[in-house]
Amino acid sequence: MNTCIRSDEFNFIKMQIRNIVNGYAASSDKDVLQALVSLVKERVLDVCHDFNEEQMKLLHTIEEIRDKEDAERFFLQLAPYVKSFPELTEQALKRVFPKVKRLKKPDLAGWNLQETSYISWDDKGSSQRYIIAMNEDGLVGVKGVFTSSHQKGICTICKRHAEIGMFISEVKGSVMGTYTKRGNYICQDSIVCNQNIVSLESLHDFILRQRS
Secondary structure, eight states: OOOOBOHHHHHHHHHHHHHHHHHHHHOOOHHHHHHHHHHHHHHHHHHTTTOOHHHHHHHHGGGGOOSHHHHHHHHHHHGGGBOOOOOOOHHHHHHHSTTOTTOOOOOOTTOOGGGOSEEEEEETTTTEEEEEEEETTEEEEEEEEEEEEEEEEEOTTTOOEEEEEEEEEEEEOSSTTOEEEEEEEEESOHHHHHHHOOOSHHHHHHHHHHHO
């Protein structure tokens, strides 16, 4: 199976397809709808540029989508081409967090790894939240203290309005032996956050700021 679509790209495609569904629900102007479908198809093809000729036939069915049921059928057909987040083995965790002793593997019950750009979990024993993502070098991670704000705001990672909290990490300061605290508001529910990510840029920026 040619799994060549990332989770964030799949979310982006879903957003584009829903624009078609909303367009048909709001307008009956054939020219407007044709222009909308053409634009969506162009954006989806740009994401799925590694598809072979046979797989491209699926993308051309975008022109047949009219309602939510059509959209869901399309998503189900596209899902097998979405990459899953890599398995988090104990060895992988040790490489990402070499200074953390006895770090337990996260409980991923409820997580769909095809809808995952990063994995986040809380260690109640140390009051730490751990976040692991993928970049061009492999798995990278940050840890810090997460405190719920009990209010809604814009998440630094997914850029959506959601229930958020403050994530604070410590990074080495410019003077040896000193540390600087870095704080960002992120989603309280990491699974929902992942479902809202349509680009990895903000996630990678967040990870980089927390590590440097």
